[in-house]
Amino acid sequence: MGVKKSVKKGKKPHKNNKPSQRYKKYTLEDGKLKRAPTCPRCGPGIFLMVAKDRVYCGKCHYTEFTQNNN
Numbered sequence: 829m830g831v832k833k834s835v836k837k838g839k840k841p842h843k844n845n846k847p848s849q850r851y852k853k854y855t856l857e858d859g860k861l862k863r864a865p866t867c868p869r870c871g872p873g874i875f876l877m878v879a880k881d882r883v884y885c886g887k888c889h890y891t892e893f894t895q896n897n898n
């Protein structure tokens with residue numbers, strides 16, 4: 829056994845991780861919690877990506893076309 833390099837032990841330095849983008853899907857409006865559209869297949873908690881003409885679930889690939897009858 830040779831001399832081992834000294835390994836730092838103890839607490840890891842705190843990393844300031846970015847919060848999940850998931851929480852951006854919740855907004856407070858007039859004291860009420862507003863949720864972004866969620867996936868009907870995956871249930872609440874799984875949000876849909878909103879495009880200009882459709883909404884899409886990245887988890888189950890559910891796509892719903894929003895009708896533009898303007």
Ligand SMILES: [Zn+2]
Pocket residue numbers: 867868869870871874885886887888889890
């Ligand atoms: Zn889904």
